[in-house]
Amino acid sequence: MAGGVEQKMIGQAVLKPRQQVEKAIKDAILAGELESGEMLPPETELARQFNVSRTTLREALRTLSSQHLIAKVPGARGGNFVRSVDYRSLGTVMTEAVDNLLALGSIEFDEVAEVRQNLEVPSVRLAAANRSEKDLTELSEIVHRQKTATVDDPEIPDLDRQFHTSIARASGNRVLASFVSSLHNATEPVNYLDLSPEVGRETVRQHVSILRAIKTRDPDAGEEAIVEHLTYLREHIRTYRKH
Template identity: 65%
Template sequence: MEPHTRRAARGATAKLIGQKVLRPREQVEEKIRAAILSGELRSGERLPSEAELARQFDVSRTTVREALRSLVSQKLIDKTPGVGGGSFVRSVDHQSLGNLLQESLHNLLQLGNLRVEEVAMLRQYLEVPAARLAAQHRSDEDLAGLQDIVERQKTISVDDPDVPDLDARFHAAIAKASGNRLLASFVHALHRETEPVHYLDLSPEVGRTTVRQHQKIVKAIAASDPDSAEKAVNEHLVYLREHVLSL
């Protein structure tokens, strides 16, 4: 066997023992991140002080401060100033996930990497099955919440400042009633970021049509009729998208 052939053979079978060497700041960051994601540090729990962390990791306070700053940017911890403040593990439940997704979508839309139409179409792909699941799994509390929102929508004018929030709450409540928390997080993020009513010409007629469609959706969910719920929410979302595109 030629020398270069032997070298290639040895390289092909070389045992992998190498691992990326982290700088002190990265090591501190990785250890704390692992403790959060494993549940060792619980949601809302206060981390030790910077001085104590520096002692435990045997690094400078500057190194700890840089690691904590990175974890804040990753939305894993919050830093609260003043007496009683400090670094706290951020809630990582499904609602927080929705907020994180919304922030990411916002950045992508602002940078022009995504079009609003793409997000609106994805909403439809998620909200139609969400309505079907809501008809199958909704609780009495879920139904009461949806009915309260629609009753409020019936009593306000299209220029009321509460219109966007009520619309977002309505769609989020349907996703929540589906029983799938991850689905609810995605719907929350998609709806809050696109805020469809801001793109509509909210004439009184459009407002009345939207509320009627909401009532139809709630009626199907109340009857535990998944086929009707799917059809009703699909008609509603198609109406909204076509109305936006017509403008």
């Protein structure tokens, strides 16, 4: 107030050169002007375009990299590339964050496994309600491959990942799918199991029960089956990790 008259607000904070560079590149990515996988111009050219020093430019690029908007690839054919910006990239960011926290000991494995179970229950229930014929075909193919695989098949961990993430996608909720995928990648239950033929057969039997519930659109049976499955896995993981 000046002399009792309210002053009109027309000013705003002036961005520093580094922040201006960050904002311009970020806006271009989010607007689709820079597409996923596209390589940014060389750093010398970008510095020239923005009329900033290479130090300022590199600081801006480091910030954009920490935000998972770009990735720096080393080598003669490397450079700064635009990363995917969609619901799948959310899962990637979460996986990296959870992996780092587990490695640092900031969170416990059992905490991640517990949250994963609490997310996979609604995931299966929603999949039972929303699944398409395409989803059923995909899940059936995965289970068939699991039935015919031997316990020492290196494809087993990836088949397990595919099964759980396919259910999450069938839920129709892309955010939920990203969360389930990231937590599954962090826990990687099959990699912790002493995968004997007996454990392998039991795991596949449980997958069949889950798939049957989704196929018959029975969310209650789906919840019962996924809880049995994840509880079974957690018990075996806990036993295996003690040795």
